[in-house]
Amino acid sequence: MFGALHSVPLPPSPDTLLALAREFTPRVEACGPATVLLDLHGLARAWPRPEALGRALVEAARGRGLTEPRVALAFSRVAARLLAAGREGLTVVSAGQEAQLLAPLPLALLGLEPEKADLFRRWGLRTLGDLAALPAGGLAERLGPEGPRLRRLARGEDDTPLVPALPPECFDCALELDWPVEGLEPLAFLLARVLEPLGLTLASRGRRAAALTLELRLVDGSVHRRTLKTAAPTALPRTWRTLLLLDLESHPPRDAIQAITVRAAPTPAREVQFSLLDPAQPSPERLSETLARLREWTEAGRGGSPALLDTHRPGAFVIETFSPGTFKATAGEPTGAARLGLRVFRPPRPARVSVEGGAPVFVAASGVRGAVADRAGPWRASGDWWDVAWSREEWDVALFEGGLYRIFRDRLRDEWFVEGELD
Amino acid sequence: MGSPATVKAALEDLLRHQRLQADGPPLRGEDRWPRPLATGVREIDGLLGGGLPRGQVSEVHGPVSSGRTALAVSVVAQTTRAGALAAWVDPADHFDPTSAAETGVDLARVLWLRGGAPATAGLGRAISVAGTVLGSGLFEVVVLDLVGQAGEARRLPGATWIRLQRLIELQPTALVLLADAHLAHGPSGASVALRAGAARWSGAPGPGRLLSGLELEARSGRQLARAARFALPVSS
Numbered sequence: 001m002f003g004a005l006h007s008v009p010l011p012p013s014p015d016t017l018l019a020l021a022r023e024f025t026p027r028v029e030a031c032g033p034a035t036v037l038l039d040l041h042g043l044a045r046a047w048p049r050p051e052a053l054g055r056a057l058v059e060a061a062r063g064r065g066l067t068e069p070r071v072a073l074a075f076s077r078v079a080a081r082l083l084a085a086g087r088e089g090l091t092v093v094s095a096g097q098e099a100q101l102l103a104p105l106p107l108a109l110l111g112l113e114p115e116k117a118d119l120f121r122r123w124g125l126r127t128l129g130d131l132a133a134l135p136a137g138g139l140a141e142r143l144g145p146e147g148p149r150l151r152r153l154a155r156g157e158d159d160t161p162l163v164p165a166l167p168p169e170c171f172d173c174a175l176e177l178d179w180p181v182e183g184l185e186p187l188a189f190l191l192a193r194v195l196e197p198l199g200l201t202l203a204s205r206g207r208r209a210a211a212l213t214l215e216l217r218l219v220d221g222s223v224h225r226r227t228l229k230t231a232a233p234t235a236l237p238r239t240w241r242t243l244l245l246l247d248l249e250s251h252p253p254r255d256a257i258q259a260i261t262v263r264a265a266p267t268p269a270r271e272v273q274f275s276l277l278d279p280a281q282p283s284p285e286r287l288s289e290t291l292a293r294l295r296e297w298t299e300a301g302r303g304g305s306p307a308l309l310d311t312h313r314p315g316a317f318v319i320e321t322f323s324p325g326t327f328k329a330t331a332g333e334p335t336g337a338a339r340l341g342l343r344v345f346r347p348p349r350p351a352r353v354s355v356e357g358g359a360p361v362f363v364a365a366s367g368v369r370g371a372v373a374d375r376a377g378p379w380r381a382s383g384d385w386w387d388v389a390w391s392r393e394e395w396d397v398a399l400f401e402g403g404l405y406r407i408f409r410d411r412l413r414d415e416w417f418v419e420g421e422l423d
Numbered sequence: 424m425g426s427p428a429t430v431k432a433a434l435e436d437l438l439r440h441q442r443l444q445a446d447g448p449p450l451r452g453e454d455r456w457p458r459p460l461a462t463g464v465r466e467i468d469g470l471l472g473g474g475l476p477r478g479q480v481s482e483v484h485g486p487v488s489s490g491r492t493a494l495a496v497s498v499v500a501q502t503t504r505a506g507a508l509a510a511w512v513d514p515a516d517h518f519d520p521t522s523a524a525e526t527g528v529d530l531a532r533v534l535w536l537r538g539g540a541p542a543t544a545g546l547g548r549a550i551s552v553a554g555t556v557l558g559s560g561l562f563e564v565v566v567l568d569l570v571g572q573a574g575e576a577r578r579l580p581g582a583t584w585i586r587l588q589r590l591i592e593l594q595p596t597a598l599v600l601l602a603d604a605h606l607a608h609g610p611s612g613a614s615v616a617l618r619a620g621a622a623r624w625s626g627a628p629g630p631g632r633l634l635s636g637l638e639l640e641a642r643s644g645r646q647l648a649r650a651a652r653f654a655l656p657v658s659s
Contacts, residue, residue: 281506282508282561283561286559286560286561287559287561289559290555290556290559290561293555293559294536294552294555294556296542296543297536297537297542297543297552299542300540300542300543301540302536302537302538302539302540302542302543303534303535303536303537303543304534304535305530305531305532305533305534305535306518306520306523306530306533306535307520307530307531308520308521308524308530314521315519315521317520317521319535319537322534323531324508324531324532325531337463337526337527337656338462338463338464338493338494338496338497338500338526338655339493339522339525339526339655339656339657339658340488340490340493340636340637340655340656340657340658341492341493341496341519341522341523341525341526341658342519342521342522342658343492343517343519343570344516344517344518344519345517346516346517346539367571374622374624374628375628375632376624376625376632376633376634377630377632378630396633396634396657398622398634402486402487402488402619403487403488404488404619404622404634404637405488420517420519421487421488422488422634422637422657423487423488423489423490423491423492423493423570
């Protein structure tokens with residue numbers, strides 16, 4: 001059996017009727033802003049007589065501030081919906097009586113398209129009974145399959161199942177403390193008590209937490225709120241506890257903690273199809289934990305992956321967030337051969353360079369000093385003339401005292417620098 | 424898709440190729456422990472019996488321009504191109520991404536931790552962050568660049584290296600110390616001493632000349648008895 005609750009006027013909020021209906025059964029479906037359908041199967045034990053259930057619905061609706069609730073109970077969804085919309089008060093329909101009770105109701109309750117409504121008006125149809133009395137074959141010839149379908153609806157015949165509206169998922173866990181706590185060590189144990197059940201709830205619903213909000217109600221009445229996100233959603237309590245504690249180390253609450261609330265932003269669990277022939281990838285949870293422990297370096301811009309900039313300016317790079325991603329093997333691409341590279345001096349070390357015949361013969365800088373035994377250069381480069389221009393003349397020099405260095409003359413300032421050691 | 428027999432033969436070829444290829448990337452679930460980390464320099468790999476041992480602290484040391492950095496970068500290149508992750512702990516901020524990229528390092532798979540800022544200065548912080556990185560178990564090779572800091576490194580407590588060794592002894596991670604002179608290595612770790620030979624120059628002295636390479640000598644083993652000579656080209 002199905003029930004329908006219709007409110008005239010519109011309820012204060014779209015969720016009012018859903019919340020009211022859920023007091024009776026979890027299987028409810030919203031049909032527009034003013035009507036909600038209920039699946040009443042299985043409620044016979046609580047309400048042996050449908051009339052009692054109907055009256056209970058009416059009373060509950062009035063208790064929620066609905067002035068003119070209309071309730072209908074019938075053995076089909078459409079019959080219950082149309083009767084609740086078309087008849088005042090409570091209507092209870094026995095099986096097989098739907099067409100009879102629907103007959104006098106206006107055709108507009110079907111919610112027809114304007115063209116169909118106009119057509120039926122020109123045919124002289126005014127009520128659901130008028131439509132139900134027409135032959136199905138004739139309707140099919142004139143309207144196609146839509147005709148017989150509308151006729152069945154007018155007779156209260158409907159085989160479609162109720163599609164229940166899912167209640168909003170809520171993943172949070174709170175803990176009220178008997179005694180205020182101070183410091184991170186006792187908080188670590190308490191967080192475990194809160195995060196364990198939250199993680200289980202998420203996992204049981206096939207969810208992960210994309211972000212976690214920690215609210216600490218302090219003794220002084222304020223709320224210390226921190227929100228964390230990870231590189232990949234996870235429901236592991238241990239990972240979240242580590243991340244929260246690391247975050248609280250650098251953002252500690254200013255007073256003792258009276259209550260703890262943790263709210264998770266749920267997301268569907270990540271589905272990853274691994275290949276047997278691909279190398280093992282880093283665990284996102286462990287990566288998040290490690291990066292959280294290195295936040296002192298990453299937040300200062302001193303930790304991450306270097307990325308070269310598309311420019312000729314020497315040594316141009318940026319530090320990006322370390323996020324290696326899935327490895328894609330590039331078959332056939334050879335690994336570069338080992339080669340001497342530069343150990344860069346940051347900033348380049350100012351140098352005094354003696355020059356003979358345009359070539360450096362002696363270099364003196366912090367940590368680098370000696371006569372030049374051999375050299376290669378000059379190699380000139382310049383760029384960014386439209387922005388911050390640079391122009392340099394580079395030399396690779398070998399010193400008698402040992403060591404290979406790259407030095408350059410800034411041609412704009414006519415100054416020498418040691419860029420780095422070739423090692 | 425071809426016939427089942429063709430598909431089966433192709434799959435067996437692929438598995439044979441992947442499993443028997445010595446330098447192929449380690450597969451999911453495969454025990455990487457027995458495989459040493461190749462350095463990418465054939466002579467060094469021959470000296471070390473295949474490469475740097477996993478789960479051990481190894482060192483690469485030598486004077487200025489002896490190829491220490493090149494060898495470490497080459498190890499990182501081999502590691503990252505195979506799909507694993509590498510970390511470079513750089514308290515003095517000397518790492519050059521441009522040279523590394525030319526050697527074949529996949530920079531996106533390198534975590535570079537640079538000193539030189541107030542929040543990250545000091546050798547103690549670098550050792551601490553190296554411990555964090557090693558303990559994560561995410562990285563196949565971690566390079567700790569201590570070149571130019573020999574004095575400060577020698578003042579570190581002796582237990583420092585033992586503690587770092589313990590962090591990785593049950594993991595397939597190699598810690599490589601770069602230093603000016605011998606510093607420390609694990610009980611089964613490698614110690615490679617490098618020495619520069621003659622520089623190679625292209626062409627006659629004058630404009631247009633290039634530094635094309637450097638001859639090097641590497642020694643390893645008990646009392647550095649084993650030696651190998653090789654040459655490395657220079658990055659552009």
